[in-house]
Amino acid sequence: MTQTKTSQDYAEVSQSIKSIFDLTSRIDERVKLIMRKQDQMEEKLDERLANIHELEGRLRLVESNKEDIEKEVESLRDTVHNMELGLQAVEIQTEGHEGKWKTIISFAVQIAWVILAAYLLMKLGIQAPAVP
Numbered sequence: 001m002t003q004t005k006t007s008q009d010y011a012e013v014s015q016s017i018k019s020i021f022d023l024t025s026r027i028d029e030r031v032k033l034i035m036r037k038q039d040q041m042e043e044k045l046d047e048r049l050a051n052i053h054e055l056e057g058r059l060r061l062v063e064s065n066k067e068d069i070e071k072e073v074e075s076l077r078d079t080v081h082n083m084e085l086g087l088q089a090v091e092i093q094t095e096g097h098e099g100k101w102k103t104i105i106s107f108a109v110q111i112a113w114v115i116l117a118a119y120l121l122m123k124l125g126i127q128a129p130a131v132p
Contacts, residue, residue, distance in 0.1 A: 062069070121128055 118128070
């Protein structure tokens, strides 16, 4: 009986050791998975930090050149304003020329009609009516 008890105890201890070994193996696998995920997160965090530092550097550069940028923007505004004024002057001048050309073309068409009417009257042998 002691021998069966001892072998039974031995079997239980062996089973417990095997269960503990399986449990530690699963825990070890999970710890490895957590460590890989942590490494990935650290890499992402490092990338983000590098991006933030780069953006900070760019922002400092822009802020240090703020006055120069404002002067350049003001200069561009003045240039655009001057161009608008010049364009308006050209538009006004063009409108005046359009009126002149319309008058000239209208006069030329009237003269052409008069010449055509005189030619027809001459060919048909009709006297022109008296002008009052």
